[in-house]
Amino acid sequence: MYDSGKIIAGLIIFVLFVTFPIWYNHGDAGAVPKVELPKDTKECVLPADQMRAEHMQLLNVWRDEVLRTADRSFNVKIGDKKYQMSLMNTCMQCHTSKKKFCDQCHDYTSVSPYCWDCHLAPVE
């Protein structure tokens, strides 16, 4: 006996399963996130491509440092400038909107950082 009906049904399920992204997106790649950049500042604590790849690691280091040493002075020297290790007082000063900046990429790539478990997100 061949059971070809069951096997073909199984194969169809398999193919649908592994090609699920094709059916799900149905040809629509969606919009690439557009982040709203600060209007009055042109420079971040690190170059843009580095920030894109490593901002989470930087923030993590800052968080640990501040919590362990309670040192909130302007003690980070990057390039010529000194910054305070602070999400709210440094980053969010320029990138004022969580929705228009942080969430754009985070939502796109399904990243849910737990910054906002403790910090109060700006009211928007």
Place this chain on the structure above:
Amino acid sequence: MKYTFPLAAVIALVLIAWIGSQIPGMQYLFGVALPYLAMALFVGGFCYRVIQWAKSPVPFRIPTTCGQGYSLPWIKRDKLEAPNNTSEVVARMFLEIFLFRSLWRNTKSEALSGPKITYESSRWLWLFSIIFHYSFLIIVLRHMRMFLEPVPFLVSALEYGDGIMQIGAPVMYMTDAAIILGLLLLFGRRLVNRQVRYISLANDYFPLYLIFSIALTGILMRFFLRDGIDVVAIKTLAVGLVTFQPTISGDIGSIFYIHLFLVCCLLAYFPFSKLMHLGGVFLSPTRNMANNSRMRRHINPWNDPKIKPHSYAGYEDDFRADMIEQGIPVEKELPTKADD
């Protein structure tokens, strides 16, 4: 040789992707052309293999019964281990495929002096396999966040759950640690268990090395070699691939291309290797058949009607005189002129 050749092969693959992806213009090959090719080989090859299997019939109903079969109504039967109908078979297969039930039975034997042969329950292989396969599955599903836009709730939930320990940033996934652990345990078992060591072939080590390298490059990319890892660019590429409008925006780090290339190799290798046990486990006649061959006739398409038993007539011709003498009934009496 059987350890080193596959290792060398995997190292060579890494080098190909590393060097190749840095050549200007080759990103399109590694990021777009090869993934399409690999996926086509995977889906096409997988279906081809299954269809090749399906072309051969299952001539006989040969389930392995691992419990009391259906018999007299008052005898308690084991519906899972000696299934009698399709729904019981489905239940048996479910446990086999999702919980590796047969491995759960495993024992380890030793020959002690006496001689005394002992059998102790041994579930290490079950545990290692469960760790490996389930972390692999979750990792694959997690990766769907790169291919689906918008990301469905189930994928985000899975990803959130996997990183719920909130260690580091980006958060560490438990399955990343688990798959590495699982692979090391399975690899270690191949080396340490003397029987498995002896039976292992190069084709057993290659997938282990390959999947290990995939996991390792994934981890390096996420946590350590983040240079040039722009997740948005990567997702744009991934979504572009599955919507057939691939674009490579910006420079993506080599580690990504190495990771992707190794995955392509795994996909292309899959249908032509022992990894096809993914499909085969569904089709194993000793597991996916009901033990009801005395209740329902199973048909063998190549059953040869020309094979007939040595006929009764021929038998009686051989022994008629003696049968009559013994008073055994016969169809034809002896000829009147009996031969002494």
Place this chain on the structure above:
Amino acid sequence: MAVVKVDTLSRSVAEGPSLMTGSIPRRDWQDMPVQFKPGNYAYPTKSEILAYLDSQPGISLPNARDWSPEDDDWKLPEDWKETIINGLAERLDKFRSLKIFMDCCVRCGACADKCHFFLGTGDPKNMPVMRAELLRSIYRQEFTLAGKLLGKMAGGRKMTTGVLKEWFMYAYQCTECRRCSVFCPYGIDTAEITMMLRELLHLVGCGINWAMEPVANSNRTGNHMGLTPQAYKGNVDFLCEDIEGLTGIKVNPTFNRKGAEVLFITPSADVFAEPGLFTCMGYLLLFEAIGLDYTWSTYASEGGNFGLFTSNEVMKKLNGKMYAEAKRLGVKWILGGECGHMWRVVHQYMDTMNGPADFLEVPKSPITGTVFDNAASTKMVHISEFTADLIKNNKIKFDKSRNAHVKATFHDSCNPARAMGLLDEPRYILDHVLDEWHEMPENTIREKTFCCGSGTALNTDEIMELRMRSGLPRANAVKHVFDKHAVNTLACVCAIDRATLTTLMDYWVPEVTVAGITELVGNALVVEGEKRQELDEGLRTLVF
């Protein structure tokens, strides 16, 4: 051939350098050619027997010749390699199981120490996975893309006479017991592999006489033992005389009687030699006690089927007699005696090969009225199912004290356990005929039962050491209950077991004797009108 002493063999199993005791061979298995020497192989088929079989319509068993496995030259036909590869291709097309089992193995090693041959010999090639690799390596080389491209690197191997010799060695060191298949995560069944190996070997005329002579006998005389109708009836008549002497019951069995309700078929070993004879006496007495309208057949006088150990064609040919005879005699259904591999054939193959049995009726016990709907299509019932039903319905009376001399344990035969699921019926019967019986350790019973070590036509004397080794796991478990509970009887539902376990017990646990379940039933059975003497040993008691 003198068999090695027990203590020597004991030490060899536990301490000898083998993969079981911890030493790993230095060379890869591909580089270890087999060596045939007296005692490690069963004698090849006699040429006249093979020639006779090849002449039979419907089956082909070519290349009859005189040869010895010890010779370098096996006198293979010129195109043997082509024959083997084509034969493999043909079987891949016919059996999905073969394709799946060739492709899916991941060499996880779960089966390795499950095989009684491996446990007893420690020979790496007796690990079920390795036995399959012997064939799989050729399959890879010839039939897979990776093997064609990469050869040895992809686990392939060229087909050589060395490989063929290896097949002959290890296809006849497997009893198709299916224990490995219980533990395999993909259900890979080495029995299927061994069957294919044996079929391939038969294509080039390499088989063993202990399988093929019974096959030839069965074809011509109706039974493996080669009993002519007069010998067959004579033996049963002798047993009837014994029964009368022991119990005062006069039993009058009939042979080849048309119009009987039931045709009874049991392995011919039961009418041929002890201790099967006592089981046969049990059948005769039981059927007399319940007044069953049944007949024996001298034409279908074999329950067993060594065709199962030869090829599917031969199996079909031999098995065909059961339905042919049932049809000729016009019986309503068939009752089958105690036998292991016979029941694999009846349960899993008979209806498919030789059905549909539309000339028979769904079996219904004339005594209890129970309809055996589990045999609704095949129309053949196992004696233990039949007896258990009689007991449940209080149709037979037992006096357990008549079995006072018996303290038993029960051996599940491979095939009823793993190819049928017949586990609790014999146990139910034992509960009713014995005061005391004990199970062997749990990893050695039911679906995990160990083979007697001599099934699939390997119960031949020239490989006695091998048999004692492969039977050791079973014997060892019996030894365990002997030490613990002073068990003196090993009960079973298999004719091959009755012969081979007797030899095995004599070697490893001489205090234990072997008995069929129906013998124990016969011992305890209270029959109306009996004049039973004090029988110290039940139906085995010698009365003068």
